Amino acid sequence: MIDNAKRLGRRLLPQFVALAMILVLIRIVFPDFFSIEIQNGRLYGSLIDILNRGAPVALLAVGMTVVIATKGIDLSVGAVMAICGAVAAASSVRGDPLLLTLVLAVGTGLICGVWNGFLVSVLNIQPIIATLVLMVAGRGIAQLVTEGAILTFNDPGLIFVGSGSFLGLPMPVVIWLVFGIAVALLVRRTALGMLIEAVGINRRASTLSGIQTPLLLMAAYMLSGLCAAIAGLIVTADIRGADANNAGLWLELDAILAVVVGGTSLLGGRFSIVASLIGAMIIQAVNTGILSSGFPPEFNLIIKAAIIVIILVIQSPRVQAGMTFLSRKSVRRDTAEQSVQ
Amino acid sequence: MKLKTALASATILAACMFGSASAADLTIGFSQIGSESGWRAAETTLTKQQAEKRGIDLKFADAQQKQENQIKALRSFIAQGVDAILIAPVVATGWDEVLTEAKDAEIPVILLDRTVDSKDDLYLTAVTSDLVHEGNVAGKWLVDATAGKPCNVVELQGTTGSSPAIDRKKGFEEALKGHDNLKIVRSQTGDFTRTKGKEVMESFLKAEDGGKNICALYAHNDDMAVGAIQAIKEAGLKPGKDILVVSIDAVPDIFQAMAAGEANATVELTPNMAGPALDALEAFLKDGTKPAKWIQTESKLYTQADDPQKVYEEKKGLGY
Numbered sequence: 190m191i192d193n194a195k196r197l198g199r200r201l202l203p204q205f206v207a208l209a210m211i212l213v214l215i216r217i218v219f220p221d222f223f224s225i226e227i228q229n230g231r232l233y234g235s236l237i238d239i240l241n242r243g244a245p246v247a248l249l250a251v252g253m254t255v256v257i258a259t260k261g262i263d264l265s266v267g268a269v270m271a272i273c274g275a276v277a278a279a280s281s282v283r284g285d286p287l288l289l290t291l292v293l294a295v296g297t298g299l300i301c302g303v304w305n306g307f308l309v310s311v312l313n314i315q316p317i318i319a320t321l322v323l324m325v326a327g328r329g330i331a332q333l334v335t336e337g338a339i340l341t342f343n344d345p346g347l348i349f350v351g352s353g354s355f356l357g358l359p360m361p362v363v364i365w366l367v368f369g370i371a372v373a374l375l376v377r378r379t380a381l382g383m384l385i386e387a388v389g390i391n392r393r394a395s396t397l398s399g400i401q402t403p404l405l406l407m408a409a410y411m412l413s414g415l416c417a418a419i420a421g422l423i424v425t426a427d428i429r430g431a432d433a434n435n436a437g438l439w440l441e442l443d444a445i446l447a448v449v450v451g452g453t454s455l456l457g458g459r460f461s462i463v464a465s466l467i468g469a470m471i472i473q474a475v476n477t478g479i480l481s482s483g484f485p486p487e488f489n490l491i492i493k494a495a496i497i498v499i500i501l502v503i504q505s506p507r508v509q510a511g512m513t514f515l516s517r518k519s520v521r522r523d524t525a526e527q528s529v530q
Numbered sequence: 531m532k533l534k535t536a537l538a539s540a541t542i543l544a545a546c547m548f549g550s551a552s553a554a555d556l557t558i559g560f561s562q563i564g565s566e567s568g569w570r571a572a573e574t575t576l577t578k579q580q581a582e583k584r585g586i587d588l589k590f591a592d593a594q595q596k597q598e599n600q601i602k603a604l605r606s607f608i609a610q611g612v613d614a615i616l617i618a619p620v621v622a623t624g625w626d627e628v629l630t631e632a633k634d635a636e637i638p639v640i641l642l643d644r645t646v647d648s649k650d651d652l653y654l655t656a657v658t659s660d661l662v663h664e665g666n667v668a669g670k671w672l673v674d675a676t677a678g679k680p681c682n683v684v685e686l687q688g689t690t691g692s693s694p695a696i697d698r699k700k701g702f703e704e705a706l707k708g709h710d711n712l713k714i715v716r717s718q719t720g721d722f723t724r725t726k727g728k729e730v731m732e733s734f735l736k737a738e739d740g741g742k743n744i745c746a747l748y749a750h751n752d753d754m755a756v757g758a759i760q761a762i763k764e765a766g767l768k769p770g771k772d773i774l775v776v777s778i779d780a781v782p783d784i785f786q787a788m789a790a791g792e793a794n795a796t797v798e799l800t801p802n803m804a805g806p807a808l809d810a811l812e813a814f815l816k817d818g819t820k821p822a823k824w825i826q827t828e829s830k831l832y833t834q835a836d837d838p839q840k841v842y843e844e845k846k847g848l849g850y
Contacts, residue, residue, distance in 0.1 A: 219737065221736070221737070228740075228765070228766050229764075229766055233765070234736065235733070235736050238729075238732055238733065238736070242729055242732075332565075337565050337568065337571055337849070338568045338571070338849070338850055339568065339724070339753070339783070341783060352760070352764060424725060427725065427728065427760075428724040428725055428728060428756075428757055428760065429760070430724065430783075432723065432724060432725070432753075434566075434567070435721075435723040435724075435725065436725070477733060480718060480729070480730055480733035480734075481733050481736065481737050483716055483737065485717070486687060486690045486717070486718050486719035487690055487691075489690070489719070
């Protein structure tokens with residue numbers, strides 16, 4: 190048990206270090222960054238903003254991690270967010286009860302996942318192409334649902350999903366924390382995680398050894414669709430309207446980036462959901478930091494790119510190997526010196 | 531189907547051509563970019579309404595954001611021998627050839643809401659709004675509203691590098707020049723969207739002492755303002771009172787916010803580009819009055835005093 194925790198700690202160390210470094214960096218530029226107060230019965234501050242605004246990418250990263258672990262990729266999540274948001278808004282405007290609205294939105298996400306899963310696992314189409322279909326078509330579908338306008342609604346229940354609070358935390362934070370931890374436990378406390386890794390490393394061998402590969406792939410894409418549906422609900426509820434053009438735009442790339450920053454290989458196999466969640470927070474910390482710092486907006490993307498490159502360089506196998514080499518050497522020197530003494 | 535209609539209208543036109551061209555039996559082709567935004571949908575609706583009001587037969591072609599489709603549509607209008615062509619060009623370049631064809635066929639072309647970089651004798655006139663002027667109107671309102679009191683302004687810019695973002699910023703800053711009580715303390719891009727508008731406003735509020743340092747918000751479009759209004763409310767402040775809100779576009783939702791007292795003013799980017807265009811065209815066809823090469827649409831200022839609820843009801847059905 191302690192061994193496990195230690196291993197997890199070592200696995201997550203680079204991500205934690207990166208996150209801490211970024212937070213300290215922002216604190217230097219913007220002194221009030223760490224201050225948190227209670228306003229209207231909820232926590233209020235820049236750190237809470239990071240947790241809150243990072244919710245969509247964190248949720249997407251959960252599904253994306255599992256899909257990437259199976260050696261796949263899901264480019265459609267941003268578009269699926271737009272579709273599910275549109276479905277939720279349309280249902281709310283029609284006057285459906287909250288529960289039905291939520292079920293419809295989540296159901297739509299699952300159907301999108303089944304579509305992707307069908308293309309990948311049954312028809313054997315390469316994941317990047319298979320999910321590209323829905324990425325391109327998805328926004329069109331969402332626009333059909335909203336009829337091209339921003340569909341606004343006033344249902345307090347649905348709005349609560351985006352801007353309510355629970356135990357002082359904004360609702361989106363509660364949702365992604367609970368959901369992320371639940372999925373992480375599900376895959377790590379059962380054999381599921383290992384089976385997913387097996388499929389990602391060698392699909393053929395896994396099938397031959399008796400794993401229901403198509404079913405597992407289908408489930409992975411459905412999970413990704415489910416995550417996108419919840420993320421879509423959050424962004425739609427946050428602005429009290431479904432914006433088919435912009436909801437989740439380019440977030441699939443942020444989600445993939447979160448997984449990569451989290452140290453999961455795009456080639457499939459070993460994965461860590463918790464690391465991806467931290468990756469999502471790193472990305473959001475950079476975004477929020479740039480907004481707080483007061484630099485002119487022309488610099489936003491340059492700063493973001495520079496920070497991400499630095500993080501990736503630190504995590505690259507070469508640099509990691511070099512660092513291990515150096516630390517081993519120094520350890521050896523220490524022991525050598527000790528033995529001399 | 532398309533060929534049939536084309537043939538049919540061509541025959542009808544050939545029959546009409548020898549008659550006098552009064553407004554009653556005008557046929558006009560309209561090549562629209564597509565349906566990229568609510569504003570454009572409203573422009574299409576209003577163009578159709580304007581044509582109907584004047585008894586003009588409007589042939590509508592949706593280009594789905596592609597220039598090649600617009601060029602095709604223009605060629606088909608020329609082949610049908612329409613009396614005039616309205617076009618909202620999707621890009622600025624590459625129109626010389628097809629515009630020359632229209633000129634050779636003696637069909638006047640009017641540009642709506644965007645311009646092209648072809649020589650200006652290839653089209654009759656261009657009807658557009660002045661983006662710098664819009665920013666200016668918004669700035670002047672704020673200068674009057676603050677009446678010399680010191681005021682820290684935060685600005686939500688449009689997509690970085692886009693012409694509305696550059697020009698609306700420029701116009702606003704020009705209006706503020708010489709009024710030292712007004713200071714833009716923070717300016718960030720909100721990408722013209724509600725989500726980003728809300729997120730950036732949240733960071734502004736935190737950076738400026740929980741919003742106590744901010745007295746006004748200027749947003750380059752209404753959608754960002756709507757998002758920012760929610761952020762201000764969630765921070766426990768009153769938008770429209772604690773923080774003045776002025777934005778541009780005049781989409782229906784901002785009028786709802788104004789009716790609730792949460793937004794103060796908006797500058798209209800009118801979707802009725804076809805009205806002035808058709809006025810100019812009718813005058814030209816009647817007695818050959820050449821309009822100016824650029825017709826600037828009005829950038830009307832709406833405030834809470836303009837019965838926002840009524841304007842909202844009027845605008846709601848336009849397809850925004």
